[in-house]
Amino acid sequence: MQVDRVVWKLREAGGPVHRGPERPPVDQLVGTILSQHTSDINSDEAFRRLKVRFPTWEGALAGDPADLADAIRVGGLANIKTDRIRRVLSAVLDRRGALEIDFLRDLPLDEAKAWLRELPGVGPKTAAVVLVFALGMPAMPVDTHVYRVSKRLGLVPQKTSVEKAHDILESMVEPEHVFEFHVMLIRHGRETCKAQRPLCTACILREDCPSAPAFERAAARRSRGGASAARRRPA
Numbered sequence: 001m002q003v004d005r006v007v008w009k010l011r012e013a014g015g016p017v018h019r020g021p022e023r024p025p026v027d028q029l030v031g032t033i034l035s036q037h038t039s040d041i042n043s044d045e046a047f048r049r050l051k052v053r054f055p056t057w058e059g060a061l062a063g064d065p066a067d068l069a070d071a072i073r074v075g076g077l078a079n080i081k082t083d084r085i086r087r088v089l090s091a092v093l094d095r096r097g098a099l100e101i102d103f104l105r106d107l108p109l110d111e112a113k114a115w116l117r118e119l120p121g122v123g124p125k126t127a128a129v130v131l132v133f134a135l136g137m138p139a140m141p142v143d144t145h146v147y148r149v150s151k152r153l154g155l156v157p158q159k160t161s162v163e164k165a166h167d168i169l170e171s172m173v174e175p176e177h178v179f180e181f182h183v184m185l186i187r188h189g190r191e192t193c194k195a196q197r198p199l200c201t202a203c204i205l206r207e208d209c210p211s212a213p214a215f216e217r218a219a220a221r222r223s224r225g226g227a228s229a230a231r232r233r234p235a
């Protein structure tokens with residue numbers, strides 16, 4: 001399926017994607033660490049509590065790690081995330097002499113990515129999230145939804161690693177559509193192209209999707225199985 005057609009159809013179905021206010025890039029970096037393995041609601045609350053407890057990143061780095069962990073506990077994995085946040089902040093401070101990374105905006109995209117990827121624990125998804133959400137750069141974050149839906153649509157080969165999928169998708173999508181594509185695929189993955197039992201018959205992309213026939217056959221088999229079981233059940 002052509003990626004332009006995916007963008008066009010999802011935009012037709014869900015309307016245009018609007019950008020919210022940009023967070024400062026270091027806030028986005030810390031927020032992305034907090035978002036790992038938890039819901040948006042819990043990670044947002046962890047971030048809010050963290051900022052109340054430590055209004056500056058300098059304070060968070062200089063403060064007691066136990067206080068930081070307490071502040072973010074609502075987001076889960078508090079001790080692990082505390083360690084990650086402190087190591088990332090410390091590395092930024094070492095490399096920049098200040099807790100700011102706004103300078104990345106002026107670098108070519110590949111250099112900005114490489115700089116972020118050298119921070120401890122920062123992988124391709126976290127780097128891309130910071131670049132696209134906080135700095136307005138056309139980096140493609142590939143989360144579990146984007147990865148799954150892209151493979152089902154045949155945009156990336158089935159055996160592509162998630163790391164490689166970042167490069168493939170980023171090269172396919174026009175820079176001005178990268179943010180929109182990312183957000184729309186997440187929405188589509190959550191609402192329609194679910195991990196278990198995608199809703200192919202209700203999907204706007206169905207007629208172009210190479211995976212739809214197999215999912216629909218599986219759904220039909222389940223439905224026939226359910227009907228047979230109901231017939232065998234004593235009245």
Ligand code: SF4
Binds near residue numbers: 192194205207215
């Ligand atoms: S047709 Fe089915 S598998 Fe293909 S994108 Fe839609 S929901 Fe996903």
